[in-house]
Amino acid sequence: MSTSSYDPCLLITNGNQNSFGIVGMQTDDTLMLVTHAFSSLEEEKLEKAQFRSKPKTVLTPDTKIDFNGCTLMMEGNSISLKQKGQGGKICLVDENAPSRAQQYMEQRARGAYIASTCQPEASFDLSVAAQAQQPLDEEIRTLNERLKWQMENLDRGLRYVRIDLMHAKLMVFVDGSFANNKDLSSQLGFILMLVNESTDTDDTFTIRGNVIHYSSTKCERVTRSVLASEIYGMVNGFDMGIAIATTLRMIVERLGLAEIPLVICTDSYSFHMKRREITEIRWINGEDNPADAFTKASPNRALERFIESNNLTVRVDGWVQRPTTSPPGQPTN
Numbered sequence: 001m002s003t004s005s006y007d008p009c010l011l012i013t014n015g016n017q018n019s020f021g022i023v024g025m026q027t028d029d030t031l032m033l034v035t036h037a038f039s040s041l042e043e044e045k046l047e048k049a050q051f052r053s054k055p056k057t058v059l060t061p062d063t064k065i066d067f068n069g070c071t072l073m074m075e076g077n078s079i080s081l082k083q084k085g086q087g088g089k090i091c092l093v094d095e096n097a098p099s100r101a102q103q104y105m106e107q108r109a110r111g112a113y114i115a116s117t118c119q120p121e122a123s124f125d126l127s128v129a130a131q132a133q134q135p136l137d138e139e140i141r142t143l144n145e146r147l148k149w150q151m152e153n154l155d156r157g158l159r160y161v162r163i164d165l166m167h168a169k170l171m172v173f174v175d176g177s178f179a180n181n182k183d184l185s186s187q188l189g190f191i192l193m194l195v196n197e198s199t200d201t202d203d204t205f206t207i208r209g210n211v212i213h214y215s216s217t218k219c220e221r222v223t224r225s226v227l228a229s230e231i232y233g234m235v236n237g238f239d240m241g242i243a244i245a246t247t248l249r250m251i252v253e254r255l256g257l258a259e260i261p262l263v264i265c266t267d268s269y270s271f272h273m274k275r276r277e278i279t280e281i282r283w284i285n286g287e288d289n290p291a292d293a294f295t296k297a298s299p300n301r302a303l304e305r306f307i308e309s310n311n312l313t314v315r316v317d318g319w320v321q322r323p324t325t326s327p328p329g330q331p332t333n
Contacts, residue, residue, distance in 0.1 A: 002250065006243040012250050013038065020254060026068040070117050075159070078310075082157035083114045090151050092144045095137055104135045104143065111147050118157035120191065121303060122146055123216040124294050131181060131218060160210045161310045163196045165252065170194055170245050171207065173284075174237035175291035176219070186219040189294020190237030191303070192244055206313045211306075212244060216294035237291075285315035 001023065004010040009025045019041055021034035032039075039056070046053055057065045064073040071084045090110050093103045108129045115122035125146040132139045174190040181187055195209025215236065286292065290303035290312065306312040 004243075004247040004250070006240075006247045010247065012247070013254065015254075017255065022251065024067075029067050031065075031067045068117060069113065070157075077162060079160045080157060081118045081160065082155055083118055086110050086114050087150060087154040090147050092147055093135075093140050095140050100140065101134060104129075104132070104140060107147055108143060111143075111150055114150060119150065119153075120158075120211065120214045121293060121307070122150060123214065124187070124189065124296065124299070127187070127216040127218065128181065128297075131183070158211055158307065159310060161208070163194065163209050167196055168194055168209070169197055170212070170241065170248060171197075172237040172241040173289055173291040174234045175289055175295045176231075176234075177295040180296070181218060185222075187216065187295045188219050188236055189216045189291045190214065190240065191291050191294065192237070192241055193290075193306075194248070200313065203316045204313060205316065206311065208311045210310065213240060214294065215240070281319065282316050283318035285317055288312070288314040 001011040001013050001021070004012060007024075011021075011023045011025075013019060013021045016037075018035060019037045021032060021038035021042075023034070024031045034042075057063060059065050059072060059074060059079070061074045064071050066072075066084055069084050069086060071082050073080050073082075090107060091103075093100055093107055097103060108126060111122060112126040112130065115126050125142065129135075129139065129143045129146070135143070171193050172190055173193070174188075176189070177187045179186055191214040192212040193207065193209050194212050195207040198206050198208075200206055217236070287300045288302050289300065290306050293299040293303040302312060302314075
């Protein structure tokens with residue numbers, strides 16, 4: 001198997017399509033998408049090496065499986081991903097308790113873990129909460145509002161629907177907010193989706209697909225303009241997009257399918273398409289950008305709409321047209 005450039009704990013088989021497999025590992029948990037031939041070969045090798053392993057559980061309409069603190073279950077033609085038990089341990093922080101700083105740290109960590117696995121809507125608030133070492137009353141109240149939302153939405157998670165892989169696109173939506181943190185640092189956010197796209201008009205498109213990865217982080221560098229924070233956000237999304245696109249290309253290559261193009265979507269300024277690895281850059285309407293939820297306390301509802309329906313209609317305000325031939329000295333795809 002080969003290691004993914006996106007995650008060293010994600011492995012993809014080499015060679016024979018009949019023994020194809022994708023394996024993800026997290027501590028002592030293993031999640032596999034494999035053929036019967038691969039599964040049988042794995043069991044044969046384990047037995048030969050005399051390694052002990054937990055019995056396999058196969059995801060079926062009647063059987064759930066647990067992985068990385070989450071529960072996967074089949075719901076009709078889709079698969080849902082929800083938190084397993086951390087949500088039940090969340091408690092509101094007592095503002096008047098002598099141990100409120102410790103409570104703040106513990107409850108923020110619980111909420112952040114759920115946000116990082118299956119509740120992207122909570123990522124921004126919990127990222128901002130992590131910046132407070134000695135939380136003030138207002139910061140505790142803000143965290144409690146988000147924790148209360150999580151306590152009331154224990155069953156809210158991500159749903160994965162079938163898409164046409166032959167015509168799929170990997171889209172990266174990015175955003176950056178300038179100096180909106182307490183210390184005047186900028187907040188950067190992006191979300192990656194594997195989708196099928198349909199064009200409605202020249203300036204509108206609709207996507208249907210799944211969330212692959214997302215992030216809301218404080219910018220490590222000092223930014224002195226809105227443009228600078230936006231570009232740093234794009235670079236973060238671009239780097240992760242390339243890593244995931246490389247992994248997807250490995251998968252489709254082993255399966256004998258077509259290559260998946262990478263598209264960057266942003267409501268900010270575009271930057272140089274280095275190495276021509278990006279198929280397209282679109283400047284979209286800010287109200288339709290799902291990455292808005294990773295940089296603002298009061299975002300638009302684009303991310304919420306996509307999570308609830310796996311569909312999103314996006315208005316395009318502009319785009320970068322890539323030349324059909326490479327400039328002298330520039331690499332081609």
